[in-house]
Amino acid sequence: MEAAFGPADFASRMERVRTAARESGIDAVLVTPGADLRYLTGYDAKALERLTCLVLPTDGDAVIVVPSLEVPAALVSPIAAMGIPIIGCTETENSYSRVAGLIPAARHVAIDDHMWASKVLRMRDAMPSVDQSAAGPLIEPIRMRKDEREIAALRRAGAAIDHVHAQVPGLLRAGRTEREVGRDIAELIIAAGHVSVDFVIVAAGPNGASPHHDLSDRVIQQGDAVVVDIGGTMPDGYCSDCTRMYSVGDPGAEYLEKYAQLFQAQQQASALAAPGVTCAAIDSAARDRLAEAGLGEQFIHRTGHGIGMQTHEEPYIMQGNELILEPGMAFSIEPGFYDQGRFGARIEDIVVCTEHGVESMNNQTRELVIVD
Structure with missing residues (x-):
């Protein structure tokens, strides 16, 4: 059987999404667990009520915010091999504010199409002056x-x-x-x-x-x-x-x-x-x-x-x-x-x-x- 996809594959995919976002005037792409996250990073994260979110700025390095209890799982995924910083949030931390703090200059972010509505709303609360749009038009043409x-x-x-x-x-x-x-x-x-x-x-x-x-x-x-x-x-x-x-x-x-x-x-x-x-x-x-x-x-x-x-x-x-x-x-x-x-x-x-x-x-x- 052919070898699994590796860090170089995922880095290439992220760069293509970053380029598409930049060309569309978007400052960052936010991706939560699901097919898009696995496609971009190889991390098959659990979709939980706690926030896991890849922050992919158009100008800057990717970072992933995860619940503290999910840090061990992230560390054994391709995320770690790619050198993407993993930020663990405790139960009492506001992980949405943590995401917002990673992209303080952002004025327009793209949200992955499968992010839970409750999380989209909390992202909006954490970044009230930032425009949101769907990331599908950026990611789908690449995945397709x-x-x-x-x-x-x-x-x-x-x-x-x-x-x-x-x-x-x-x-x-x-x-x-x-x-x-x-x-x-x-x-x-x-x-x-x-x-x-x-x-x-x-x-x-x-x-x-x-x-x-x-x-x-x-x-x-x-x-x-x-x-x-x-x-x-x-x-x-x-x-x-x-x-x-x-x-x-x-x-x-x-x-x-x-x-x-x-x-x-x-x-x-x-x-x-x-x-x-x-x-x-x-x-x-x-x-x-x-x-x-x-x-x-x-x-x-x-x-x-x-x-x-x-x-x-x-x-x-x-x-x-x-x-x-x-x-x-x-x-x-x-x-x-x-x-x-x-x-x-x-x-x-x-x-x-x-x-x-x-x-x-x-x-x-x-x-x-x-x-x-």
């Missing part, structure tokens, strides 16, 4: 364009979740509940190399018509089509996400015909995806194909979402998004149809935009797998 090592991480994640899907047919049979199958899948996700199970959707029969159905005690019946949408996070922080379709026995001619149309829609959208193509155009490729087959009204969500250190991030493959694809952008292509009260289906691959098209991170069959 993956480098070769990030793409390799997504390949590993895709291979791991493919390994799980390869074992799903052995778990499905009439008489088992969705919850029983889901429990087995969760164990397989960890066994395949993930460090966490982010979601397990097992939606049988009519439950398949709910795109984000979770797990239930519904007993799987003979003839049920089963949506299995699963994903987790790998040790390096990169995520997997893949949906495949199964049927316990023959699902019937009508379902097979609709599935064939969905298969073509997913293939058509994947074939179109390439540098220079807009996100909206990819969505239209899948949506128009399903509409031609009379399934347009049953396709009730966007065609895809970006993926990386979060399962859902930019770019979003949807109508109205005129963002032009570039090499390194990673996203799902996952059209579906949902016939309420009857059944549903979705086919999902994670793909990465290359110089000439896309590379799929998922390579298990996209055909309907019929389990006898």
Whole structure:
């Protein structure tokens, strides 16, 4: 397995964010625990009621403020290897005032998009004369364009979740509940190399018509089509996400015909995806194909979402998004149809935009797998 990302990677990422902030007239970027902090520093900090905050001035060195009890964890993270000063705050100290004191001349700060609202408000109280804006426009364009090592991480994640899907047919049979199958899948996700199970959707029969159905005690019946949408996070922080379709026995001619149309829609959208193509155009490729087959009204969500250190991030493959694809952008292509009260289906691959098209991170069959 390729080595984990190191201090040089994180320093480069921070410098790119610092440059973007400077060009936007922002004096500092404030980042609390979540995907942005891990992306920039490698520190997978706990999101707590106590404040952990990376202070990234546009002119000056980065500093991180953490609760005193979290200092040992910060010291064994890449933060220490990068030489970023770690300031521990006791229970009685005002950590927000401490952050404000680190950037006394700031007039405009960017706040990471996932900072809790309560913390945003306390930052405002600590810096009442300082303008605040979202840091997403600074960080998202950088995270959205993956480098070769990030793409390799997504390949590993895709291979791991493919390994799980390869074992799903052995778990499905009439008489088992969705919850029983889901429990087995969760164990397989960890066994395949993930460090966490982010979601397990097992939606049988009519439950398949709910795109984000979770797990239930519904007993799987003979003839049920089963949506299995699963994903987790790998040790390096990169995520997997893949949906495949199964049927316990023959699902019937009508379902097979609709599935064939969905298969073509997913293939058509994947074939179109390439540098220079807009996100909206990819969505239209899948949506128009399903509409031609009379399934347009049953396709009730966007065609895809970006993926990386979060399962859902930019770019979003949807109508109205005129963002032009570039090499390194990673996203799902996952059209579906949902016939309420009857059944549903979705086919999902994670793909990465290359110089000439896309590379799929998922390579298990996209055909309907019929389990006898």
